[in-house]
Amino acid sequence: MLNKYDCLKKLAAARRDGDVVVTTMSVSMPWAELSDTHLDFAHVDSAMGHAADFSYGLALAQPDRRVICLNGDGSTLMCLGTLVTMTQQPAPNFTLVITENGTYEVTGSQTVPGAGSIDFEGIARAAGIDHVVTIDNEDDFDKHLDEHFDSPGPSVFVWKIERADEPVPKPARPIRDRAHDLRAALTGA
Secondary structure, three states: OEOHHHHHHHHHHHOOOOOEEEEOHHHHHHHHHHOOOOOEEEOOOOOOOOHHHHHHHHHHHOOOOOEEEEEEHHHHHOOOHHHHHHHHOOOOOEEEEEEEOOEEHHHOOEEOOOOOOOOHHHHHHHOOOOEEEEEOOHHHHHHHOOHHHHOOOOEEEEEEEOOOOOOOOOOOOOHHHHHHHHHHHHHOO
16 A cells, blocks of 8 residues: 555655646645645535546646646545546546545545445546556556656556545635636736
8 A cells, every 4th residue: 555645745756847736635735735836726625526527627728737636536436427528538638646545534534435346447447548557555656656747648547545534624725716826827827
């Protein structure tokens, strides 16, 4: 199993200027401790499950930027249709990371339906996504780290992470302000 915090640190260190990172739920606050720029967007104030489709839309609108979505397994289950949508109009600059720990971590670590039996890699491949990698150890994580940024998208990485206990994410600024900052950073306005 992977340690979520170690993976986030390595991802933040490898991130390139101009990359957009959208986080949700249990990775939002740990990511904000590592990177809190105008190109980081904590997608926690709106409907759970929609960070991936929001990020995919950003990737389509910003084809010259890599867009990475750090999404939980519970959030992914709530919007599986996004995987199919991603194959209909592929965004070569889009990376979806599914952090799989089998729990709805921020609401009390309730078990995600199908925990332990769901094959997210298989689901993504069945949806038509060609580049899918499941990672469950540090050596494989290090081996595939650069692919998060330069593999032809859409790409899906399933991180098999240890269970943790994150509090409900509460970003420092309201979603309206974060959205305006992201828009300004993307458009130069």
